[in-house]
Amino acid sequence: MKRIGVLTSGGDSPGMNAAIRAVVRCGIDRGMEVWGIERGYEGLLDGEIRPMDRSSVGDILHRGGTILKTARSERFREDKWIDKAAEILDTFGIEGLVVIGGDGSLHGGLELSHRGITVMGLPGTIDNDLSYTDYTIGFDTAVSTVLDAISKIRDTSSAHDRTTVIEVMGRRCGDIALYSAVAGGAECVLLPEKKEDINAVCRKIIEGSNRGKLHSIIIKAEGTPTSGTELIKVIEERTGKETKLVVLSYLQRGGSPTLNDRMLATLCGAKAVELLAEGSESKAIGTADGQIVAYDLTEALEMPGRFSEELYKLIDTLSK
């Protein structure tokens, strides 16, 4: 394979730049031309494609966001536009494409693979919602950001004897909330994977307060049924404790990637190039049990969702 493309798509995640850097430099090292596609599938459809050299990815390893920009493409949901995208890649002579993005982006890649393009999917999302990989690129950084926020919020919550609900991202996946709750020592967590029980949350707050706890930290995933504003109202009414809401929102998407995210991004990027150079079929690349893994793209995207009941139960045990 002589010419390959790389794009980032969907919500950006810390580590995407590290992945682009690895794809460009490993590709060039193997004698390939690497072309960068701007603004994900949107930019592909608009022909925003340019050759990249080693220096074009200098000084980006430690930066959040993505130098290739990203977008959520409505057009790319339609067959006629996916056909068009495949044609454009063909016109540019791009035979292999590295797609760095979440579930929707990798499904887009799968569609292109059905049209003759070899696609390597890299899991670039803070949500950790791709079942085939233990971790996605950006998740570790996002959780670290949440942990930093929890520590700060804990100080002020203690000072005022308050309850604070911290709402975190993750779409329909509760992993950011779950891991933040375990590592941040939250009293309770509300996740889309579990039935919402606000009474149980209130009970936990009152029990904690009776034992002399100065504050309560509740982590709420954005994908749970009751809104943050409604939730704090109900908690305040039922517990009699002043309750505040902090929505961390896009803070979680920015920032310099952690060691784990830089390593995962770099190793996945290098693996994608290695597979393209070997003439492999389309794959989804990720990590399992500390190793870099590559699965058939279709099979990877069909793997059933996973949820750690043990971690969930542990939160209750640790916060008693």
Ligand code: F6P
């Ligand atoms: O998929 C990443 C994510 O940050 C989700 O956690 C969140 O629900 C969504 O993207 C927000 O999307 P947008 O950037 O389009 O507002």
